[in-house]
Every structure is written in C-alpha cells, then in structure tokens.
Amino acid sequence: MSSSDDEGEEYLFKIVIIGDSAVGKSNILSRYARNEFNLHSKATIGVEFQTQSIEINGKEVKAQIWDTAGQERFRAVTCAYYRGAFGALVVYDITRRDTFESATKWLDELRTHSDTTVAMMLVGNKCDLENIRAVSIDEGKSLAEQEGLFFMETSALDSTNVTKAFELVVREIY
C-alpha cells in the first residue's frame, strides 16, 4: 500500500466539457465525480468544476474538470474557460441531430481559444436511448476520425463508458 500523504510529485490536469445545451455535460461530470445522475437537472449558468483523483501506473493524477453552459447567454468568458486545458470532451446527444452538427462548431471554438495541445474526445451521450437514436455510431466514428479525436458513446443515466471516457483522455495527456 502506498501512503496517501506522500510528498511525491503531483499532477493536475484541466479538462473541459463542451457541447450544446442539454446534451448531458453536467450529468456526465456528476456521474463521474460523485456517481450521481439527475433526471431534472437545470441548465448550467456560468462555470462549475470538480477535482477528481485518478490513479495511473501507480501515480495519483488529479483532473480538474470544468463544465460550462451550453446556452450562449449563460456562458462565462470563453478564453478563460479554455486557458490551460489539456483535455476536452466534446459532447453531443445521440437523439438530437442538431447537437451532433454543432460538434464541429465547438471544436472550432476549442481550437481557436486553447493555448496548449489538447487531448480531445468526441462523446455521443444518451446511448441508453437507442430507440430514439438520430445519429449512428458510424457517423460519430467517422467525424472523430476526420477531426483526429477519440470517440466514445456514453450514458450518464446508466453509467456506460463515463469513467472510461475521462480515463482515456487523462491517459492521453499523461
């Protein structure tokens, strides 16, 4: 067992979550950080963040995960949000095609404002809603390939791939 109060090196990585309103960004974060899901969550206003410890190759890595409003009128200053980010989750809702089409807009914004090399993942959320799917897995995959991103479908509701998505991004940074 390693002691938790070691004075060893510490790694803190900033990861941002972006995407249209109501795609599930806040629930992906709450599922990951606190194992909580809220069916009636309110739209995010401004910026919130959570710090989460992840163990990689026996070393403790801390991820500071930032979540902002998808709605333009609630969004905090863009440059500050992206500054220093090493990882990003670009989220769309697999049941709403417009949110998938917006993904490239979010990527543009990320690329415009980021000041570092960012490990990026395209995330198709709400994969529990297979019966009302509007974007196929192949479409997600091919957009990710075209843009040079990782790709994963997740469900904040039933937890599918939520931890995996964050860990993959952190590993890529690390």
Ligand code: GTP
């Ligand atoms: P903004 O803060 O406005 O940008 O929205 P957001 O992207 O943070 O969305 P939020 O997490 O608030 O979720 C919006 C709605 O989608 C809520 O009613 C959630 O319960 C629901 N939701 C989120 N993730 C999932 C999921 O994986 N599956 C299903 N079925 N519903 C989800």
Ligand code: MG
């Ligand atoms: Mg939110």
